[in-house]
Amino acid sequence: EWRNACACPLLNINGGIRGMLQSVSLFDMDTPLSTPCNIQICEVTCDSFRIMWDMTPEDTEKATHFFIDLSRKESRDHNRFKHRDVPTKLVAKAVPLPMAVRGHWFLSPRTEYCVAVQTAVRQPDGDYQVSEWSQVVEFCTGDYAMEHLQQLLDKANGSAGRLLKFSVFYRNQHPEYFDYVRSEECGGLMRPALKDSSGSHGSPINGKLQGVFFSCNTEFDTGLPPNDSPYGPLRFQIPAGQLLNPNICLYFADFYCMYTAYHYVVLVLAPVGSEGDTFCRTRLPMLDLASNPFLTYIAPERPEEEPLYCHASDVILEILFTEPVHLDRGTVEQISGHHQLMSLTTANAKKDPSCKVCNISVGR
Template structure:
């Protein structure tokens, strides 16, 4: 053809199978995809078909109709192509993706290539902007601040026996995957979990616990003081009316502080809706410690804690409230209060 237009024969020629699929710029809810195809295919392709599925889907018949689009139909654009919003991608989730190139015919049918090889990739954690959205939602639920004086940790006798065998140090353990799937601390940050919520009528820690009949109590100032950095890490519920807020306490300059500084929103110790420290007003007075009243705080302290810094005592209430434990608990994806728009 001398006029630069493709002949009918060229238009009907088979399309090459896309190859060398590459995924880049992956976030918690988006990615960019690029592949190789001959210049003649680049010139005539009108659409791309993209098939995306979670990796755990091992159905051998995933591409049931190889001659029609199965998932997303996108108009052909210069590569790499941004993919976001189409599937409500979840953070930190493994996906499989394959592509086809296509030419839309005058009759509306498509001439399509073979499917490319299947490529696997994993989405990322929540970025700081997403955690800020989660923080803004958590602030609405926090409620008024109540005074408290101790952090506490409930466990079974076997746990404390083990701690005593290890030099009486409660050592940091890797955070499990409970709560929001995209929280950057899940499976990555080590710490020792403490509670600080109190009962309305007594101002003391609750008499009951789902975690065990023995309680380690430590004066609040050991974990919360001007030498500590405070971070917001998560906000979630587990199909219940009450919500959890996960906070991280890390000594300034520590490994935990360094990890959190670029990943989590930092909170002002003296002014935030969840957990506050105020210097003594007069000589001889104690600092003032307050916690949010309408959420359950889970406080992760990133350094070892020695039993000699506090005391271990039997609690007076029950300790079989298993429904309140949160180990690897999954967040309710339908809750309007604690979900943001970038996956679960």
């Protein structure tokens, strides 16, 4: 009886404690979560980023999930590379911050995004208690890293084809361009211009590296440059050795197509130690002048021999030379073609994001 008499109050006390814990738990569940603040984005790449924000210790302890709302920043320049069928909201289990976000969206390189977050507690019935949305933070994804360009280079290697001999680089333009180059303002110099946005969206040279574009592809039957051009009826030709020699560094910059069967490879020629060389050295894969599938210089073995210059046969090469070139180093002549093939111009052309040949497994 003593034991029973003592047991009853003890049971009542324990029951009271359990009741108090349940009420506290319900009280915590009903307590609003604070709004995440001080959103910070870091370690941004072309297809990932890390995000963190400030939470109260109480919220940090009880939050079970994070909601992240990501959307492309609206602009007049519509981003054709954003996939339409990708959800814009991510529900992730709560982890220590900063949290890495990648693989959940097909993020595009060099694209501005808006992001906001909520913290949440999952309840026993499956519903969520959520905080208010944080303020919206904007950030921009980055360029392709060296590892991504190496993936592009590996793909381009398989499309290059056999090497063909050539002897000149050439640049096609309209008469107005050469009139301007000959003007007092330019003094005969073709000055470097900023690379446009054509090709892969994440190429590090787009809008950042200056240069003068040249071609070197030849016709199979003649071994000479083609008679037609999408860029104009006048052609500046310069001996190959003026731009491609042992004092030049060769870099791979891009591989792309424009919804066509043929592909383009963008290469950069930069004099050793120049600003262009410094820019490319940490951003682009360097190619061996004597041994690569796109553009080669083979030094002569004997004094009386000439160097051998070769270009890839199955891709269209776009050569960006990073220094000014004077017209006196070559000749300007009219080409004999009767049409200009304007559909082949690559000015600000967009890469086909669905092509399996020239796309890699990161943002387009």
